[in-house]
Amino acid sequence: xxxxxxxxxxxxxxxIMEAVLSIFKAAEAPLQYHFVEMGKWVxxxxxxNGMTPEAKATIEKLGILFKGPMETPKGKGVKxxxxxxxxxxxxxxxxxxxxxxxxxxxxxxxAGIPIDLTVVRENIEDTYGGIEHQLTEDVxxxxxxxxxxxxxxxxxxxxEMAKQKKxxxxxxxxxxxxxxxxxxxxxxxxxxxxxEYPELNSDDIIVDDLCMKMVTRPESFDVLVLTNLQGxxxxxxxxxxxxxxxxxxxxxxxxxxxxxxxxxxxAPDIAGKxxxxxxxxxxxxxxxxxxxxxxxxxxxxxxxxxxxxxxGIHTGDFGDKSTASLNTTEFASKIIENF
Amino acid sequence: xxxxxxxxxxxxxxxIMEAVLSIFKAAEAPLQYHFVEMGKWVxxxxxxNGMTPEAKATIEKLGILFKGPMETPKGKGVKxxxxxxxxxxxxxxxxxxxxxxxxxxxxxxxAGIPIDLTVVRENIEDTYGGIEHQLTEDVxxxxxxxxxxxxxxxxxxxxEMAKQKKxxxxxxxxxxxxxxxxxxxxxxxxxxxxxEYPELNSDDIIVDDLCMKMVTRPESFDVLVLTNLQGxxxxxxxxxxxxxxxxxxxxxxxxxxxxxxxxxxxAPDIAGKxxxxxxxxxxxxxxxxxxxxxxxxxxxxxxxxxxxxxxGIHTGDFGDKSTASLNTTEFASKIIENF
Ligand SMILES: CC(C)[C@H](C(=O)O)[C@@H](O)C(=O)O
Ligand SMILES: CC(C)[C@H](C(=O)O)[C@@H](O)C(=O)O
Numbered sequence: 169x170x171x172x173x174x175x176x177x178x179x180x181x182x183x184i185m186e187a188v189l190s191i192f193k194a195a196e197a198p199l200q201y202h203f204v205e206m207g208k209w210v211x212x213x214x215x216x217n218g219m220t221p222e223a224k225a226t227i228e229k230l231g232i233l234f235k236g237p238m239e240t241p242k243g244k245g246v247k248x249x250x251x252x253x254x255x256x257x258x259x260x261x262x263x264x265x266x267x268x269x270x271x272x273x274x275x276x277x278x279a280g281i282p283i284d285l286t287v288v289r290e291n292i293e294d295t296y297g298g299i300e301h302q303l304t305e306d307v308x309x310x311x312x313x314x315x316x317x318x319x320x321x322x323x324x325x326x327x328e329m330a331k332q333k334k335x336x337x338x339x340x341x342x343x344x345x346x347x348x349x350x351x352x353x354x355x356x357x358x359x360x361x362x363x364e365y366p367e368l369n370s371d372d373i374i375v376d377d378l379c380m381k382m383v384t385r386p387e388s389f390d391v392l393v394l395t396n397l398q399g400x401x402x403x404x405x406x407x408x409x410x411x412x413x414x415x416x417x418x419x420x421x422x423x424x425x426x427x428x429x430x431x432x433x434x435a436p437d438i439a440g441k442x443x444x445x446x447x448x449x450x451x452x453x454x455x456x457x458x459x460x461x462x463x464x465x466x467x468x469x470x471x472x473x474x475x476x477x478x479x480g481i482h483t484g485d486f487g488d489k490s491t492a493s494l495n496t497t498e499f500a501s502k503i504i505e506n507f
Numbered sequence: 508x509x510x511x512x513x514x515x516x517x518x519x520x521x522x523i524m525e526a527v528l529s530i531f532k533a534a535e536a537p538l539q540y541h542f543v544e545m546g547k548w549v550x551x552x553x554x555x556n557g558m559t560p561e562a563k564a565t566i567e568k569l570g571i572l573f574k575g576p577m578e579t580p581k582g583k584g585v586k587x588x589x590x591x592x593x594x595x596x597x598x599x600x601x602x603x604x605x606x607x608x609x610x611x612x613x614x615x616x617x618a619g620i621p622i623d624l625t626v627v628r629e630n631i632e633d634t635y636g637g638i639e640h641q642l643t644e645d646v647x648x649x650x651x652x653x654x655x656x657x658x659x660x661x662x663x664x665x666x667e668m669a670k671q672k673k674x675x676x677x678x679x680x681x682x683x684x685x686x687x688x689x690x691x692x693x694x695x696x697x698x699x700x701x702x703e704y705p706e707l708n709s710d711d712i713i714v715d716d717l718c719m720k721m722v723t724r725p726e727s728f729d730v731l732v733l734t735n736l737q738g739x740x741x742x743x744x745x746x747x748x749x750x751x752x753x754x755x756x757x758x759x760x761x762x763x764x765x766x767x768x769x770x771x772x773x774a775p776d777i778a779g780k781x782x783x784x785x786x787x788x789x790x791x792x793x794x795x796x797x798x799x800x801x802x803x804x805x806x807x808x809x810x811x812x813x814x815x816x817x818x819g820i821h822t823g824d825f826g827d828k829s830t831a832s833l834n835t836t837e838f839a840s841k842i843i844e845n846f
Contacts, residue, residue, distance in 0.1 A: 295651065300689060308654070384751055405722060411723070
């Protein structure tokens with residue numbers, strides 16, 4: 169049994185997590201769960217960073233956190249729990265994969281344009297450092313910091329991952345024509361590391377141009393590597409291409425700790441109604457199984473999910489509106505039936 | 508006769524400008540042109556900022572510059588001529604409109620999703636100030652500066668423009684959940700100004716979420732207002748929705764000087780071949796005619812352009828590949844025939 173930490177999260181988090189764990193159980197995934205207290209509900213109990221010391225210790229001991237969506241607490245100076253987690257454990261690479269899912273209709277799927285993209289986003293630096301101040305009543309300044317070691321580790325991760333999955337190409341996305349020194353450092357680091365992987369094609373593109381081409385010819389890209397904020401924007405754009413954040417898994421990779429999470433919101437309006445779509449969390453869970461070397465279990469679940477979607481089975485948020493939508497539990501049961 | 512400055516630009520600039528001016532002439536636009544020396548070709552003659560003192564004086568006297576694409580000269584410390592022009596003349600708002608053009612096929616037009624978007628981008632501040640330095644061998648820092656007066660003028664422009672064109676809604680796009688002080692200032696300024704326009708709907712959205720929704724439900728947006736870099740990225744994404752930069756006009760608005768330009772590249776590979784697509788420059792020209800109050804001439808040309816595109820007439824870069832493509836001059840003639 170592999171022990172992992174599980175945080176159910178806020179809003180729809182607990183119910184989609186329950187659905188995913190029921191699928192894991194049916195697939196006999198050899199996992200043992202340590203449920204940890206983390207999320208806005210923990211923050212609301214007066215624990216400043218939204219995580220109990222026990223939760224932190226468990227996650228650090230086990231090295232793997234599987235988490236539902238978490239709400240950012242309101243208030244001045246309060247940080248997003250997700251962002252704090254990434255920073256606390258130095259999960260320097262955020263990997264999100266975007267693939268056409270049959271049954272999830274988008275303008276691209278209807279046009280027969282296949283999407284198969286992997287976005288590797290630097291996960292800690294950039295303006296995410298939150299180093300900002302108000303110089304005068306009228307002037308605000310934010311510092312955007314890019315480091316060579318920070319760039320190196322995420323770019324190297326992208327190349328290693330690309331090599332492993334036999335990708336066609338790794339593309340560095342940047343705005344080095346304007347941010348010549350910061351993005352220049354990222355781009356130069358990319359070029360240096362690319363030279364160590366002669367077996368992989370590599371190139372670079374300016375972020376605005378990439379976004380234009382992403383909606384006209386998304387099939388021409390493969391693995392992208394980006395700085396934090398540009399990566400944030402481009403990941404969500406890519407999620408849109410496959411139907412939205414409800415269909416996009418996310419993995420935060422560090423040397424000691426990896427976090428697999430659904431990056432969509434907590435949807436407080438439908439929380440507790442058992443109607444949320446667990447697909448993004450399930451896809452993140454499948455990525456986690458792969459990461460843990462549980463390839464067979466991962467494939468079994470993935471195939472069942474893809475087959476279920478292909479059959480036109482759906483929750484209320486997507487799919488053919490003329491066919492009945494299933495609730496969260498029913499949707500999970502259908503996936504299990506399709507093992 | 509209204510006098511304006513015209514800079515043909517680099518690469519395909521001169522030939523698409525010639526095509527557009529031939530259309531203006533046929534439409535009897537009451538314009539008198541002062542051709543000015545500006546572009547990479549001027550930089551190459553040893554004039555540091557890519558603009559002769561005479562060009563600068565003429566543009567400042569006339570207040571209107573109509574310009575083709577310009578290449579950014581290579582070299583350390585060399586600035587983009589386009590960006591320098593925006594800064595020199597304090598053209599604080601960049602307005603780009605994106606509309607479905609019948610005959611220009613995209614996945615969205617095929618899906619019957621109409622695009623009708625106006626992006627108003629702050630055009631000078633943000634990391635475009637170029638205030639960057641390398642702190643150590645390994646650490647690079649860029650300063651992102653947002654000011655209240657800078658935010659105010661672009662946001663006010665967006666609301667005034669929206670009011671005039673009877674827009675449904677003005678949306679502020681930002682990343683104030685991470686850049687709480689800088690984008691917070693932009694967002695607060697937006698909210699303050701929005702309160703002065705109770706007749707217009709207004710709301711705000713986080714930039715990553717916007718990019719996701721822009722590819723899933725672009726029809727749900729109307730006028731967007733953004734800071735510089737996010738505006739740069741989102742404009743190009745929107746251009747992609749209507750077929751690319753070849754179909755997107757751009758206006759840089761200042762209190763004293765306005766620049767109407769094609770924002771696509773100079774396409775050096777096809778320069779001089781008379782095969783470039785003049786549509787973006789023509790659309791920018793039409794926006795200029797409107798700005799100058801030449802509404803009838805603008806409408807006459809616009810209708811002819813739309814009708815020509817609708818007929819399936821196209822240059823080599825777009826349209827039905829099974830029908831013959833026209834060269835630049837022929838395409839312009841067809842538009843004139845359709846007056
Ligand atoms: C919630 C927000 C702070 C976060 C980010 O900007 O990284 C989110 O957009 C994401 O991509 O996980
Ligand atoms: C060429 C480049 C510097 C410019 C920008 O980033 O503003 C371009 O992308 C644009 O949008 O006009």
